[in-house]
Amino acid sequence: MRVDVVSLFPEFVAQVAGHGVVGRAQERGLLSIHGWNPRDFATGNYRRVDERPFGGGPGMVMLIDPLRDCIQAAREADPAPATVIYLSPQGERLTQAKVRELAGRDRVILLCGRYEGVDERLVAAEVDEELSIGDYVLSGGELAAAVLIDAVARLQAGALNDSESAAxxxxxxxxxxxxxxxxxxxxxxxxxxxxxxxxxxxxxxxxxxxxxxxxxxxxxxxxxxxxxxxxxxxxxxxxxxxxxxxxxxxxxxxxxx
Missing domain, CATH: 1.10.1270.20 (tRNA(m1g37)methyltransferase, domain 2)
Structure with missing residues (x-):
């Protein structure tokens, strides 16, 4: 299974995923995780990835173009079709049944928001599903992505030393x-x-x-x-x-x- 993570802090997810069951799944070739930073696709001297929201209010909103280009690059990195999943408090609640379904896919792209979130037009155009890991708010989607990756990794055949553990x-x-x-x-x-x-x-x-x-x-x-x-x-x-x-x-x- 291939997991691409679109995040301003891809190294965070990579570090978390390098240990335990997830790390072992990668070593055994059962799972591959690839990080993508939308800042690498931003333009201008400051490589901005966010702007203030229309209508006023606190916080910043992530810009469309750097995210769209980043997602597109992630899509093109592998010929297998990919589902784009946005980790969001507004998403469907992640359950073990959903984890089992995701674990059977060949590829997913996880979009991690920051600040006040992502421009809704990008969500409508590029995102296939929204998932939430619970009724609370995090600073960004990276922790949620790490949770999802851990949950699907342990269901890959051969990831656990005892196949009965997951069952x-x-x-x-x-x-x-x-x-x-x-x-x-x-x-x-x-x-x-x-x-x-x-x-x-x-x-x-x-x-x-x-x-x-x-x-x-x-x-x-x-x-x-x-x-x-x-x-x-x-x-x-x-x-x-x-x-x-x-x-x-x-x-x-x-x-x-």
Whole structure:
């Protein structure tokens, strides 16, 4: 997968993307990231990329021409068709389902705004999609681009050392009905610690019991923390029993959650 990033600070995204899973995906040839600075396409002595907004008000707006030329250069750098995505608070909320869809594409161009944003005429002419990573405002789109790149990189086949890791993450479909559950709790050594003891079932060696416990914990956590993700009418009889048992235990021992 190829990702082109149009940003006034392309080195920021490159630095973030050079570590961990994203860095490994690049080393393995699963992902390539290319930065493009619209200032390189600006004209005049000062190479301006922004101007004050018409109608008054605070801040600056990014100019059309440097961005348009920069996007065009990014398009021409590879023959594969590219979707231009503008990271914007006005965009569609980024979800794991959207990440899976993006991860299956061959190429995307990420447009990172700054200041008060981008001239709307450029958005209308060049942008195919707008995406938001949440209901808050950042200083620029670079952090959002880094988040999106990390999310799609880990879904590239071979990026993770264990192929099951991504499938078991929060917000991944947890059954044939497409239920989206939060992840279950995880534990590692030591077994005994001043902060508590590892649940005995995880050391039992009984894979069926462990799977049942993890499913119950995922159901219970999702019910308590993100009830909007759980529709009781879609749960199987077995899942309803697991959830009922979890809630009954939680009511009798609040510390168990």
């Amino acid at each position: 078991q993450d929060s917000f991944e479909p947890a059954d044939d009905a497409g239920s989206l559950l939060l992840d279950c709790p995880h534990f590692t050594r030591p077994v005994e610690h001043e902060l508590g003891t590892v649940p005995a079932v995880l050391m039992s060696g009984n894979h069926a019991d462990i799977a049942r416990w993890r499913r119950q914990q995922a159901l219970g956590r999702t019910w308590l923390r993100r009830p909007d993700l759980v529709d009781p009418s879609t749960l199987s009889k077995a899942d309803r029993q697991l959830l009922d048992a979890f809630l009954a235990e939680s009511a009798s021992d609040p510390s168990s959650t």
